[in-house]
Amino acid sequence: MPTVLILGAASDMAVAIAKKYASKGFNVQLAARNPSRLQALQSDLNIRYNINCTLHEFDALNYESHQAFFDRLAPKPDQTICVFGYLGDNETARTNWSESAKIIHTNYTGAVSILNVVSNYYASQKSGIIVGISSVAGERGRQSNYLYGSAKAGFTAYLSGLRNRMFHENVHVASIQPGFVYTAMTANMKLPPLLTAKPEDVANTVFKAATKKKNTVYVKWFWRWIMLIIKSVPEFMFKKLKL
């Protein structure tokens, strides 16, 4: 049975992704800061899907631990899904460096650190699949969430560069661009129902992107077009908008 590693396994999106892979017969390695929290999810996946689910301690911000974390995994995962992220509070972050740093390091630095480790291993094996969950927020900076957006922009660029390098190593890298998703992260926002995906939609997109070797996938197709329009607004106009 193939194995999938899910980095940042406590979130709603990660739970949906874990269920999707388990339902397809994958053994699942759940990695999170506080793995004991995930014991219920572990038994749930084992019982429902008759697979082997294991829990692993992982802290995206503890870069030094990443190599050892990956070395300890047995078996090594066939696929790695990088789900963790931190929206943070843009307003607080403007004047509070530790909030800014947390946003940047969770969404960008931490992701780069662990995926460097994973991709080097996959390159040595000449096989493997990496899926990164980035965000449409990374496609153009907006006043309401430019710290999160800029970190995700960095992550998107990292993934596309990594995809280019790994193509020559027979390793596939997929970037997922969710728009709005109903999750705990967005529980207090009023989201337009037509434009908002469910965590299960993200999970289906992830699985499809990995299996069909897609490069950049938007969770709901029209987000590609929405972002195209947003990106084509000239900067002298865009800066006047309140977005």
Added chain:
Amino acid sequence: MKKVIANWGNYPAMESDERLFSYDDQLQDIIRNSPTFIPRGNGRCYGDASLAGETLNTLKYDKILSFDTENGIFECQSGLTLDQILEVVVPKGWFLPVTPGTKFITVGGAIGSDVHGKNHHVDGTFGQHVVDMDIILADSSMITCSPSVYPDLFEATCGGMGLTGMITRIKFKLKKVPSSYIKQKQLKAANLDELIRLFEEYKHYTYSMAWIDCLQKGKSFGRGIMTIGEFAKPEELNESQRKAPLALPKKKAITIPFNFPSWILNTFTVKAFNFLYYNKNVNKEINNVVTYEPFFYPLDALLHWNRCYGKKGFVQYQFVLPLAAKEGLVDILRRIGAKGMGSFLVVLKVFGKQEDNLISFPFEGFTLALDFPVRKGLFEFLDELDAVVLKYGGRLYMSKDARMKPEMLKAGYPRLEEFKSIVRKYNPDGKIRSVQSDRLELTK
């Protein structure tokens, strides 16, 4: 986030701050910081039982914790819905010990309402199959209770409409089944007397219920169709069924896309529906083998069927009368016929004995459930029915209720004061409260 919510009857609807959680630490934080709240699952009670300004929604708290396939012991978090349980346990030869007419309820809700099913006269209510459960109380401490440990808390939680605390973990016993099919028998009864006689004649069947045509007069008064059944043994299956005797039924459902205009339901359409429904069974008796889905959950095939009653919603009225009070049943059906307040879905069932009952609805007797669209004059009419129910020694089901008066509850449940004192013991400041509990003066 604040949004407008309603339960299955779409009446009443109100704005509520609905909180979701996935993990124990989140739940305890929310409970610690909430001034008041009521637990809420899939919103399948009918009235205002799980409505409040702040609701704790368990739907993301839905993990399976253990499943002993040898002995049929199942353990899960309270937000897991019965349909998901069936998908896991049926292929292993197990079934829910008790199930209501929909599988879209959570286990927490099944205990809060202490639900009953077609097998009440044999297997009792859901709560009677619970081994133990964890409850987080109003002060955010957690207690494990069972029929022998904290028995007062256990008893007041089964049927207690969520007022004792937030159920988090439940362990219960499943029922062993020889197949996922039901050998069913449908019997037409020309009137109420015949229907009641059939219940007596077939009481050895594990599963039984009847549909009644409530708008007939004269010698057809109370005509209906009784459906009874047993899980089919492998040798009773046909050849294709026998290949996979524990197969899950195929998922097929139609969604009612929008609220119907309320004028669609009137005496004429109900009469026409009842005529077709009664006469679709040409033969007096039909015997066949079906999957468990149409037998237990016929209406689940029609997603959002509550929209048929229009946006004003409907009230379901379910009462139970003692076995000796058959004339009470006649009295109530007559009044409904006279008012032309007909309802499609009139379901009759004979409950068996229910021992040591604190606050659960069933007792030995006839139970009838009817749907009434909300319209002018309905609430006055239901008050009139309440008086008849009381006169014959009956009571109402809180899970269906959206409008009864506190006196009606008090008169129907002889141990109500004891229940209230247990609620006060574990929920002393009424932190856990709903619109219903305030209306019924359980938390005031």
